[in-house]
Amino acid sequence: MTARVITVTSGKGGVGKTTIVANLGVALAMQGQRVVIIDADVGLRNLDLMVGLENRIVYDLVDVIEGRCRLRQALVRDKRLSELFLLPAAQTRDKSAVQPDDMVRVCENLQEQHDFILIDSPAGIEQGFRYAIAPAGEILIVTNPEIPAVRDADRVIGLIEAEEKGPARLIINRIKPDVVRRGEMLDIADVIELLAVDLVGVVPEDKAILTTANRGRPLAFSSDNSLAGRAFHNIARRLQGEDVPFQPLHGPGMLERIRRFVRPE
């Protein structure tokens, strides 16, 4: 078995790519997969912080590419999950240090001993995006239900189609069910209809995302007590080909609550 290489990208920055990669990495590893997460955002390293591995980095992606270390030496093993590894980005270099071919070679060398390689792409559509999608067999687009994020996602989907990397699949992050219900936010159906790609997950807004990032312990570690945590595990299972139904994003509405109160089952 060789690993599936999945690049997570978005066009627009700040939509939650790094959060998604960290949590999907954890969820997949918890489900018994051998996972490497690669931070491809050279110069703006952050995935290490999200998974709490920032103090264990010795070498990075650019060290591997420029031959200062072997690939194995640069991989940081997560002590909480023996089959989750991080390949960190260089922090003091910029994107010109990496070429598309470099990423292809690194991924080829990782493929044999792992099941999933998740690449956290830089924002934008320039060189960083180009090398991040070069080795990808599959692409996940992250967007928020907001006009600029959807527009940028559409642009990226177009570029991926032009590169024949697709079909890209979609993760809608940070949806606020109560705001959608009031009609003050694009809802899931709107976004899918506009972008015309398959949906692989919906992650509701959850303040636990922030608090778990603060602690460097992704929410997916404690999946049971939050909708967002469960959403990551559901996406991880869908990636493995399981048919997981989309969970309802909110509790019973007002009408339903009244009905239950009047006529308890």
Place this chain on the structure above:
Amino acid sequence: MMKFFERLLGRRYEPSSGEVAKERLRLVLAHDRTSISPALLDTLKDEIITVISRHVAIDAESVQVTFSQSARESRLVADIPLLTRRGRRKR
């Protein structure tokens, strides 16, 4: 449904900001995907009118040239009302 109730109450229907966002996005994506600007669309419309009216009588005022999207395919749709005898009589 909302529309119906609001009309019943004699109020004008205000689309929610979510609906407005969707409409604006639909338009801007059509332009982004095809790199056809609104100005170019106007030019196309004018030239289509010129070419067609050279051969048949059309109602130039009511010509509409718009985008239609199905999945990720974009097409240009021109709606060109012909001036038939019955049409003329109506005017």
